[in-house]
Amino acid sequence: TKVAADTFAMPSTVYVGLAVSSHDTTRTATAAFDHVSIVASGLPSGWAAQDVGAVGAAGTTAESSGAFTVSGAGADVWGSADAFHFAYRPLTGDGQIIARVESITPVASWAKAGVMMRESLAAGSAHAFMLVSAGKGLAFQRRTATDAASANSGGPAAAAPYWVKLTRSGRTITAAAS
Numbered sequence: 001t002k003v004a005a006d007t008f009a010m011p012s013t014v015y016v017g018l019a020v021s022s023h024d025t026t027r028t029a030t031a032a033f034d035h036v037s038i039v040a041s042g043l044p045s046g047w048a049a050q051d052v053g054a055v056g057a058a059g060t061t062a063e064s065s066g067a068f069t070v071s072g073a074g075a076d077v078w079g080s081a082d083a084f085h086f087a088y089r090p091l092t093g094d095g096q097i098i099a100r101v102e103s104i105t106p107v108a109s110w111a112k113a114g115v116m117m118r119e120s121l122a123a124g125s126a127h128a129f130m131l132v133s134a135g136k137g138l139a140f141q142r143r144t145a146t147d148a149a150s151a152n153s154g155g156p157a158a159a160a161p162y163w164v165k166l167t168r169s170g171r172t173i174t175a176a177a178s
């Protein structure tokens with residue numbers, strides 16, 4: 001089910017991956033993802049992970065047979081600067097990322113986990129984030145330009161497990177959930 005789409009000021013190569021924020025700078029929320037799939041031509045091998053912004057508590061990422069466990073703290077992915085943990089790979093040109101958010105610990109009702117495309121690893125980067133929250137349902141949150149304000153399109157009032165997807169075609173990124 002399409003949630004929303006928007007036009008972004010991002011370069012040809014972006015970071016695409018899995019994001020988690022606890023909505024609390026002192027505790028991490030942990031999300032489990034499975035069936036993670038990135039579709040693109042020429043995608044380089046290898047994932048990386050790091051905290052983005054001022055998170056408070058360090059995050060972690062583990063992978064086993066295509067299933068990821070990502071733990072991240074941080075005040076939020078929102079406003080004009082983000083704080084979260086990100087596991088990612090580069091994506092050049094058009095492509096998509098699909099994952100099933102299997103679970104997320106309910107540190108706060110806005111603790112969130114999902115798939116993300118990001119201009120850079122800077123806190124104020126333009127980004128698209130299709131997420132499942134711990135208590136507020138699904139949402140497509142995005143910042144369409146560097147250091148700009150975030151926007152939100154609410155999705156179904158659902159909880160994990162849930163499938164989330166972002167598709168990039170030119171400057172348009174479409175978010176979907178199932």
